[in-house]
Amino acid sequence: MQKIFVSFLLAGLLCGTAQAQAPVRYSLAFPNAAHHEAQVTVVFSDLKSGSLQVRMARSSPGRYALHEFAKNVYAVKATDSKGKVLTISRPDPSGWDVAGHDGTVRFSYTLFGDRTDGTYAGIDERHAHLNIPATLAYARGLEERPAQVQFELPAGWQVATQLRPETAPNTYFAPHLQHLMDSPISLGAQQVRTWQEQGKTIELAVLHEGTAAELDTYADQTKKIVREASAVFGELPAFDFGRYTFIANYLPQTGGDGMEHRNSTSLTSARSLRGQEAIDNLGTVSHEFFHAWNVERIRPKSLEPFDFDRANQSEALWFAEGFTLYYGDLLLRRAGILTEAQYMQELTTIVNSMVNSPGARLYSPVQMSQQAPFVDAAAAIDPNNRGNTYLSYYTIGGANALALDLLLRQNYKTDLDTYMRTVWRQHGQAQQNFAPQRPYTLPDLQRILGEVARDTAFAGQFFRTHITGHELPNYEELLAPAGLLVRRANPGQPSMGLLDLAYSPQGATIINSTLVGSPLYLAGIDREDVLLKFNGKPIRKQQELQKLLSKQKPGDVVPVEVRSRTGVRTVQVTLAEVPAVEVVPAPTATPEQLAFRMAWLGSKAK
Incomplete structure (x- = not known):
């Protein structure tokens, strides 16, 4: 408890300058929730003369593409302290300049939101799930001021947030804009489960349609995840206000998402808390809670501080997200939530994706990380070739985490x-003003690897080969000491390549680019081409193509009639074996191999 008191004291001292300034005061009401609207008012006071530059964020912490949140803001008004209407101009699509104020600006607007996930705002008569960059406007030059957020709630609604409660009802405090923007809010009929871990409060605030017993079971499983994650780092973080909140929305209208935050996580899914659906949801719980260390406090220098006016690029998402992906599944296995067979399926997914990705052979995890502004929920209407040039930094990072752990x-x-515990101690434990004192760089990560392995040459080689380079690890060799095999998932089964096809009476249309090196790619067949006949037989249904392929074997040369942009032609396609691999336990695993596997996958929580 003494440690928590000290953290509160430090937070108060660090915010002393901000506290001396007039806080930015927000109020939110939901009189038209049936039509997905919120009424937002923000009061900026103690202002210097001149125009006040009010802005909506263009990006959001944990997301790396532009989202242009101002597109859902309308009916904007501004008055001064006496109610006088002020002049508003639009200098850019995301902003409003307010002129002629008397030191106070009362800025109000209507917010539309009907997407319940970790990035946007979802509002209806049942709840409101609010990502703050998508919800609250801010003013340039006032970023260091504290904020106060007050809610006018419909009957039966409660607030779930990492923000610090104030004495006034439904009113919350943030020390500055960075903290406010990183604090999601769920409003509704919360069902809460609370417990203590290492002197800190952990709470699970849930909106769902299931039973109290289901939530109790879910909370018990979440406790196991919390303990296993803490065991990796040797301790829980010093949560800013002594509390961590899982803000969960499991309602039918909800989009599947998880978004990490400093002292909370936003969990959204239409899945229930029953059976396999609950396990799938717990995968997000595990991943996002690991982020309380990795990326929230262990942060790359390239993301600190987060800039709300632009897309934020980082070279380190393979570590921030990819290593977290690896641990998300590993913690579930260590907690006993995933069976060994289920964990093998997760390993199969990550290894299969890695070894069969053309992009992973071309570009490094660092380069994949730098693609995030184009792929992280970014919207575009033009076709792309990412099937051949890109593998998610989640996957490529997780696959390298697996390889490094085994090495x-x-x-x-x-x-x-x-390794993670050492990175934490050097670059995560020490925090200042709700941010890391020492955000890391790639050389820091390499240096610490050399310290942990006691081999700087190995650390340099690993980074040159697998992190800034793009050589694939040898998973057959790496997994063998654990008594695991990497083998072909469908030996002897012929294929034209991994395809996404749309079937019709005219034929099968290829939706995405064919993969480099695949039979159809080598035959000059690509996206939007229509496969008309295979070996002289029409292709109108998936079952027809599967039946025709089953009569062939890898290496067979088969005529395929195709309609492309240049007309109808017949090309010779050399079939290949289905490239998919799988990870399975070796039937003759030795006691030494089983012991290795247990040391790796067994529980670490005390």
Whole structure:
């Protein structure tokens, strides 16, 4: 408890300058929630003369593309302290300049929001799930001021947020804009489960349609995840106000998403808290809670501080997201939530994606990370060739985390847990003004790997080969000491390539680019081409194509009639074996291999 008191004291001292300034005061009401609208008013006071530059964010912490949140703001008005209407101009699509004020601007607007996920705002008669960059306007030059947020709630609604409660009802405090923007809010009939871990409060605030017993079971499983994550780092973070909140919305109108925040996470899904659906939801819980360390406090220098006016690019998302992806599944296995067979399926997904991605052979995890502004929920209408040039930084990072963990365990008598714990101690534990004192760079991550392995040459080689380079790890060799096999998932089964086809009476239309090196790619067939006949037989249904392929074998040369932009032609296609691989336990695993596997996948929580 003494440690928590000290953290409160430090927070108060660090915010002393901001506290001396007039806070930015927000109020939100929902008189037209049936039509997905909120009424937002923000009062800026103690202003200097001149225009006040009010803006909506263009990007959001944890998202790396532009989202232009101002598009859902309308009916904008501004008055001064006496109610005089002020002149508003639009200098850019995301902003409003307010002139002629008397030191106070009362800025009001209507917000439309009907997407319940971690990025946008979702509002209806049942609830409101608010990502703050998509919800609240701010003023340039006032970013260091504290904020007060007050809600006028419909009957039966409660507030779930990481923001600090004030004494006034339904009123909350943020020390500055960065903290406010990183604080999602859920409003509705919350069902809450609360417990203590290491002297800190953990709470699960849920909107769902299931039973109290289902939520109790879900909370018990979440407790196991919290303990396993804490065991990796040796401790929980010093949450800013002594509390961490899982803000969960599991309602039918909800989009599937998870978004990490400093002292909370936004969890959204239409899945229930029953059976396999609950396990799928817990995968997001595990991933996002690991972020309380990795990316929220262990932050790359390239993302600190987050800029709300532009797309934020980082070279380190392979570590921030990819290593977190690896641990998300690993913690579920260690907690006993995933069976060994289920965990093998997760390993299969990550290894299969890595070894069969043309992009992974061309570009490094660093380069994949730098693609995030184009792929992280970014919207575009023109076709792209990412199937051949891109593999998600989640996947490529997670696949390299797996490889590094196994290398450290096999060759250096240490493991990835030790590495993550060392990164935490050097670049995450020390925080200042609700931000890391020492955000890391790529050289920092390489240096710490050399320290943990006690081999700087290995660390340099690993980064040159697999992080800034794009050589694939040898998963067959790496997984063998754990008594696991990497093998073809469908040996002897012929294929024209991994295809996404739309079937019709005219034929099968190829939706996306064919993959480099695949039979159809080598035959000059690409997206929007229509496969008319296979070996002289028409292709109108998936079952027809599967039946025709089953009569062939890898290496067979088959005539395929195709309609492309140049007309109808017949080309010779050389079939290949289905490239998919799988990870399975070896039937003859030795006691040493089983012990290795247990040391890797067994529980670490005390």
